[in-house]
Amino acid sequence: MSRRDRTWGYWTEQKLGMLAEYLPAFTTASQRARTTLYLDLFAGDVANTSRVTGQEIDGSPRVALNATPPLSVVRLFELPGQAERLEAQLRAEYPGRDLRVYAGDCNQTIDQALADLTQYNWAPTFALVDQYAAEIRWDTLAKLAAFKRLGKPKAELWLLFAASMLPRGLGGDDLDAIAAFADRITEMYGTRDWREAYEARVRGLLSGRGLRDELANLMRWRIENDLGYRVTHAFEMKNTRGMPLYSMIFATDHDAGNKIMRHIYGRAAERQPQMRAEAVARIQADREAREGTLVLFDPLVPQVKPMDLYVHVPPNEPYRLPKG
Ligand SMILES: C[S@@+](CC[C@H](N)C(=O)[O-])C[C@H]1O[C@@H](n2cnc3c(N)ncnc32)[C@H](O)[C@@H]1O
Secondary structure (H helix, E strand, O other): OOHHHHEEOHHHHHHHHHHHHHHHHHHHHOHHHOOOEEEEOOOOOOEEEEOOOOOEEEOHHHHHHHOOOOOOEEEEEEOOOHHHHHHHHHHHHOOOOEEEEEEOOHHHHHHHHHHHOHHHOOOOEEEEEOOOOOOOOHHHHHHHHHOOOOOOOOOEEEEEEOOOHHHHHOOOOOHHHHHHHHHHHHHHHOOOOHHHHHHHHHOOOOOHHHHHHHHHHHHHHHHHHOOOOOEEEEEEEEOOOOOEEEEEEEEEOOHHHHHHHHHHHHHHHHHHHHHHHHHHHHHHHHHHHHHOOOOOOOOOOOOOOHHHOOOOOOOOOOOOOOOO
16 A cells, blocks of 8 residues: 555645534434434444654544544444454453454445344434545445335435546457446436446536536435435545535435535635645645745635535436437
8 A cells, every 4th residue: 555545645644634514513413312323334443644743544434433522333344354454453442342343345235234233223324435436336326215114204315426536447449447437427417328428528518516516416416316314415525726525415305314414515615725735735734844945925825705605506417418
């Protein structure tokens, strides 16, 4: 693994910060239910190193287990090897907590995990789907959505959706790899409809920005219209140059979840330019220390623009290629 793989950019800190804000609000709002479930389908590690500060940051498993009031039942999913290490470490750190790590591809272990949790199919449930690009399958999202007993609000979903990674994975000369990646995208969406916007981009009918927006829109549209969620929100994470990296898509049936995440997205939008500016300043200070030079002017320092603030817009009808 390269240093870059093991270190996180400021956007990861921002994402984990949003999770750390949401979960206590979720458990507080669910206090009458007395039991809450947290599912983390791509759990990762207990901690990692910030690329900005060089310090350790808690990974999502610790963020979840540190939430107060506490989540009652914590179920994590990781690939074999890392899963066992993670479970051993968390059991040592959090004795007495009801936690378990399922080892294997979460798209396969999800059936057993949800079967094991049937007794809780009435309890408020939050599922983090923190994939890299297109590892989650639509049928897994559908199983999460179908987990709760009829009449209960569905499990809330918080999905990392990396719209800019998708066209990137479809580039290059390796046709087999491109075909395999296209199949994975289709499995993630549960439909080939994403190809309409992609084809429009290839033909020059959509800009790069337009394609990313349509890809994220289609995912939200499907979550609302196919899985039946009442509302979705999307918050776009940006790198230090202000380029979009991925969106965090939130889906809920619950008024409280909708209100709380809308508020958190609004605050995150307000803070994003400042966090970016701090990350840029630290990168610049590192460079100066390394190279022994003083950079007097850095055009990368972003400006705070009111248009960066979060506004909820419902998804539109998915893009269709013009006929003919
Ligand atoms: C982006 S990291 C997760 C970071 C973590 N959620 C956090 O914020 O602290 C993705 C993790 O998913 C794991 N992973 C990848 N494919 C998986 C799969 N199909 N099933 C379960 N875990 C998977 C990887 O091993 C990696 O640790």
